[in-house]
Amino acid sequence: MLTDERHQYILRRLNESGVIKSVDLIERLGCSESTIRRDLAQLESKGLLLRIHGGAKLNATFGAELTYQEKTIKNSQQKMNIGRYAVSLLEENDVIYLDAGTTTLEMIPFLSNLSITVVTNGIAHASMLAERQIDAYLVGGKLKHSTKAMVGAPSQRSLMNYQFTKVFLGVDSIDMTFGCTTPDPEEASMKQLAIERASDIYFLADDSKWNKVSFAKICDVSDVTFITDKISNIHQPYLNQTTILEVD
Amino acid sequence: MLTDERHQYILRRLNESGVIKSVDLIERLGCSESTIRRDLAQLESKGLLLRIHGGAKLNATFGAELTYQEKTIKNSQQKMNIGRYAVSLLEENDVIYLDAGTTTLEMIPFLSNLSITVVTNGIAHASMLAERQIDAYLVGGKLKHSTKAMVGAPSQRSLMNYQFTKVFLGVDSIDMTFGCTTPDPEEASMKQLAIERASDIYFLADDSKWNKVSFAKICDVSDVTFITDKISNIHQPYLNQTTILEVD
DNA sequence: GCTTTATTTTGAATGATTTTGGTTGTTTTT
DNA sequence: AAAAACAACCAAAATCATTCAAAATAAAGC
Numbered sequence: 001m002l003t004d005e006r007h008q009y010i011l012r013r014l015n016e017s018g019v020i021k022s023v024d025l026i027e028r029l030g031c032s033e034s035t036i037r038r039d040l041a042q043l044e045s046k047g048l049l050l051r052i053h054g055g056a057k058l059n060a061t062f063g064a065e066l067t068y069q070e071k072t073i074k075n076s077q078q079k080m081n082i083g084r085y086a087v088s089l090l091e092e093n094d095v096i097y098l099d100a101g102t103t104t105l106e107m108i109p110f111l112s113n114l115s116i117t118v119v120t121n122g123i124a125h126a127s128m129l130a131e132r133q134i135d136a137y138l139v140g141g142k143l144k145h146s147t148k149a150m151v152g153a154p155s156q157r158s159l160m161n162y163q164f165t166k167v168f169l170g171v172d173s174i175d176m177t178f179g180c181t182t183p184d185p186e187e188a189s190m191k192q193l194a195i196e197r198a199s200d201i202y203f204l205a206d207d208s209k210w211n212k213v214s215f216a217k218i219c220d221v222s223d224v225t226f227i228t229d230k231i232s233n234i235h236q237p238y239l240n241q242t243t244i245l246e247v248d
Numbered sequence: 249m250l251t252d253e254r255h256q257y258i259l260r261r262l263n264e265s266g267v268i269k270s271v272d273l274i275e276r277l278g279c280s281e282s283t284i285r286r287d288l289a290q291l292e293s294k295g296l297l298l299r300i301h302g303g304a305k306l307n308a309t310f311g312a313e314l315t316y317q318e319k320t321i322k323n324s325q326q327k328m329n330i331g332r333y334a335v336s337l338l339e340e341n342d343v344i345y346l347d348a349g350t351t352t353l354e355m356i357p358f359l360s361n362l363s364i365t366v367v368t369n370g371i372a373h374a375s376m377l378a379e380r381q382i383d384a385y386l387v388g389g390k391l392k393h394s395t396k397a398m399v400g401a402p403s404q405r406s407l408m409n410y411q412f413t414k415v416f417l418g419v420d421s422i423d424m425t426f427g428c429t430t431p432d433p434e435e436a437s438m439k440q441l442a443i444e445r446a447s448d449i450y451f452l453a454d455d456s457k458w459n460k461v462s463f464a465k466i467c468d469v470s471d472v473t474f475i476t477d478k479i480s481n482i483h484q485p486y487l488n489q490t491t492i493l494e495v496d
Numbered sequence: 497g498c499t500t501t502a503t504t505t506t507g508a509a510t511g512a513t514t515t516t517g518g519t520t521g522t523t524t525t526t
Numbered sequence: 527a528a529a530a531a532c533a534a535c536c537a538a539a540a541t542c543a544t545t546c547a548a549a550a551t552a553a554a555g556c
Contacts, residue, residue: 002267002269002300002301002302002303002305003300003301003302004267004300004305005267008266008267123371123374123375123378123386124375126371126391126396127371127372127375127396129391130371130391130392130393130396131393133393136390136391137388137389137390137391137402138371138386138388138389138391138398139388140385140386140387140388140389140398140403140406141385141386141388142384142385143374143377143378143384143385143386144378145378145379145381148374148375148378150386150388154385154406154409155388158388158402158406161402
């Protein structure tokens with residue numbers, strides 16, 4: 001990984017979130033503590049960020065927005081944690097399905113050097129997998145512009161050619177009574193089909209997804225396993241009805 | 249491989265991803281470290297990129313915001329002309345196949361606002377088509393890392409679901425007696441299959457592709473129509489045996 | 497046409513420079 | 527006081543600029 005790539009990643013991450021931990025950068029970028037420390041020192045000397053104990057934060061000129069940013073930071077760090085945890089569930093020679101979506105995208109940096117095969121319906125996912133030289137198959141079909149995902153009948157037919165050991169899906173909304181839902185019915189169909197093609201189904205969901213309902217139903221909460229954080233926010237009844245893996 | 253071909257490839261990769269590693273270029277272009285270094289130095293002196301330790305990045309003045317089209321103007325007038333000409337052949341409601349590869353990529357900027365449907369096996373193509381909100385279908389199958397193209401048996405099966413009005417293909421080498429050839433047999437198979445699925449077949453080829461031979465044969469020169477420039481460089485016998493459209 | 501002679505391009509070798517990951521011991525936080 | 531994070535340093539690795547000879551290409555002459 002190039003120095004400039006790291007710098008850009010750090011700044012991007014910082015801009016969308018406001019704060020970043022060194023340990024997260026070390027793990028996510030896959031380089032040593034020294035390197036990250038040097039990166040942060042260099043960026044600070046250019047006035048692009050302020051170092052704090054344990055990481056760095058945005059230059060204080062944007063002070064007013066900090067509260068909003070602190071929210072988004074959590075989301076993006078959360079997603080990374082969820083991604084890492086999801087990958088830790090994998091075993092040698094697994095064949096997994098990676099649903100299109102930003103949360104599942106966070107799994108890919110952790111997939112390098114594992115002997116697994118990935119099937120996905122996300123263009124961004126495919127591109128990232130190719131760059132990291134991970135064995136991957138892409139589901140064919142109609143390209144959905146807004147999410148760069150493959151959906152529709154041909155995609156579903158294409159998906160039926162495969163059988164998976166584990167399936168990782170993103171989801172928009174989770175509700176105890178209405179189940180898992182998402183705005184686009186065609187995406188919901190794809191997810192349903194994937195669910196039928198493996199026994200281990202994982203939904204990746206940060207805490208913003210809970211207690212909401214969208215248009216199209218995917219499945220009931222009792223059918224799958226959730227990988228999430230902030231289990232404290234989740235209403236008690238969920239815990240009895242579903243399997244929830246908490247990411248620390 | 250010609251100097252200009254390398255330069256164009258470097259700039260294209262740069263436009264796609266923003267940064268590029270020297271080692272990647274060495275491996276992909278199959279030439280020595282010195283050559284790549286010289287290339288990068290030359291392109292930097294023209295102000296087309298900025299060298300960084302380990303590779304190069306986009307010139308900040310070009311910025312990420314410049315459209316693909318604008319950047320291409322500086323880089324490769326030739327291929328852009330070929331792309332524009334190819335698009336001028338399209339009619340309302342055409343269903344076309346766009347082969348993966350850098351030359352066919354040049355068609356996409358001109359496709360906006362046409363009511364056509366595109367099928368492709370290139371990840372980069374799909375991404376670009378989605379950004380421009382062009383109706384597109386992606387062929388499923390195995391992802392080839394180096395070219396980000398879909399190849400192999402599942403892709404071929406996937407391709408057989410479609411029928412096209414026009415097919416646009418890239419090609420590595422053209423020779424009057426050996427026909428059209430390309431280094432990877434699997435890519436050759438994909439092209440062959442596409443050829444069978446339409447009556448109007450166009451090969452996009454700048455003048456560096458002529459009078460060369462690669463490993464895997466696609467078809468004879470008499471079977472297809474070529475879109476090219478610099479017709480003066482092309483040996484006379486070609487003109488009798490094939491259809492060649494010259495781009496001005 | 498063919499051969500010989502410049503010119504350009506390329507790849508390898510050298511040593512200088514930069515980047516990197518680990519180690520040390522110190523400082524900060526809990 | 528223990529754990530985590532830190533800065534400073536060092537040696538190994540990667541990348542770099544420079545040089546030079548071989549190879550490929552173009553030009554000139556026959």
